[in-house]
Amino acid sequence: MKCKNCGHEIQQGDLFCENCGAKVEPELTRSSKNAQNKQSKGIDVKIIIIAVIALLVIGGGGFFVYQNFIANDKPEYTAQESEEDSKDSDSKSSKLKVSPDELEIEVGENQFLDCNQDDVTYKSKDRNIATVSDSGRVKGIKAGETEVTVTYGDQKVTCKVVVKEDATAALQNSEDYVFPNSNTQLLTEADLQGKTAEQLRIGRNEIYARHGRKFNDEALQNYFNSKSWYSGTVEADAFDEGVLNEIEKKNADFITSHENR
Template sequence: MFCRNCGAEVKDEWKICPNCGKEIVRNNVKHEQVNQQEKKNNKKNKKKIIVGAIIGVIVVVSVGVTYGVNTNKQKNTQQKTTSVSKKKKKTKEIKDFSNQDFEDLIGKSEDEIKKIGIPKVEKDEYVTSDLAINISMKKGKVKLIHIGGDEKTSPSFHGVKLGMSKEEAEKKLKDAYPETTPSAEGLYAINYEKKEQVVCFCNVDTDKVVQLSYLALTEKDVKKLKEDIAKEFVFPDSANKYLSEDEIRKVDVDEMNIGRNEIYARHGYIFTDENLKQYFENKYWYRERVSADQFKEDELNSFEKKNVELIKKVEDEVNGTSDSTDGQETNNSDSVNSFIGMEGAYQCGSDAESGLIDVWKEGDSIYFAMGTQENPGILGGVGGGMKGTIKDSRTVTIDYGEGLIFTLIWDDAESFTITRSIPSGWNVIDEITDNATYVNEKYWVS
């Protein structure tokens, strides 16, 4: 359990929190009381929905507001709701909010909040009779909105609906809450400038949103959030902006390796390297989701893809090599056997100027030669080919030096797409490696 005052983890038998010195408030409300329908689904499907502690004290407090009521308070809530209904009859409870977006409530007065059809159970707090939706006010302004319950009748928030995938929810929230961070619960989306945070709680099996919380932050909250996130990541902003070389060079090469791999860890990549696996399993936000052979590079956004390339480039420079075996799935002796790509010639067209790339394996290594139908082997055609680095079962990079890195991602065994980090200096090479799709010649159809 957690201290309701400071968020520190405490033991059941403790009466005083050793972290803040405050008396520990007990929470007797069972999680399954939040929503009977979710309880039935969880029991039927044996699925675990994580609704745990969130970064620092901030969301621990917000979840405490929603769930941290004791049994007597639940009884009081129901009694007060009944009392409001029977005696005052001012609030007729609405059961279906599916056509409403509760983000519209932010900035509204309490008089306007009263009109939406949620009973007021005590000062500054509005709760539906099934406890699925909660709105808390502070000094006449919305402090917290929590949305749970039936996805068919629940409201949305900034376009995010219950039942939506985490990926889709992140895209919806990105314009207004641009700082996104994964969590064991699902996803945090934060607007530091407006001091607002949205938390999406997701089902651990389906990654679909099952609950939503909005929280208005204080200056102290924002400061603590930034500090807590900074402690968890080598490069906290690598998913939200392009890193500079100066930022990367501020850390040592081991941290670069971790910083590059934490980009994959954010997406639930399951590491085979035991050191990386152990490191990320100790991070509260990491949740294993996708095995190496199922992971696709297109899960990374544009910032992440470029940052992976740049971090790797700086790593190699510091290491004095362009063929580092550190980092995400770069051990070729393990990876070459699980690599799905076929050997052979791949083409992206049939005319003389279309690209032709040869792929072959030698022992635990993979090699490439790159050119056109008319002029094969412009790169790698002499001297035994260009050696590639297997990143995972579908991805190979070729570091040509001076910042030029080719990335080949196999869609299936017989086709891949190739991109490059910078112009190569050869127009013909640039044309055939500009996000071009290649198919093994055995499967090519004109």
């Protein structure tokens, strides 16, 4: 072995160079250091490899847990929530709605009810005041108030119907008739109060005259001939009282009972 400082040959076991006095580093010490360095490097590599493997295992396990538990739970919850929302939406859309909720028409006028369902039924509480067709067409018969009930399954909605007398017709009728509404409204004691026997007789025959009946009484016939609304087309002996509606029949009997007093 030679001195690193001067190159002089050094004997084994010398601690210093005989020539220059430099300290001699034993071969064994250097070998041990090299071995330790190599061992240290080997341990570092193993640690790195183990760390990488651990990260892969942890990462893969986390992904597995997310994919199979967390991720799967979310769609299931969303689907359930969506199904409930759908049911709520269906429930809202199937709720029966009728428009308008209050209808005001005149006698003889027609107006349709608007409904958001197809398979519904309509029923008028008082057909003498207003009628309603299967298609929801409401017709005013006489002045008054009633209700139309719309049914859809177990759901029911009512619409208030107010029927008013046409103002123009009412004025014209009051001038041409003794009892302007005797064909649509039941007469009362107040309607007959103050009327003479002749007025009552004319008023009763107005009911028949509306349906075109002629009269054997010349004075009575001349009276109705003077009215613009009258058109005599049916001979007295050929007239059928079956053409009268229930209101007209009751009013005729009611007037007759007062004529005989």
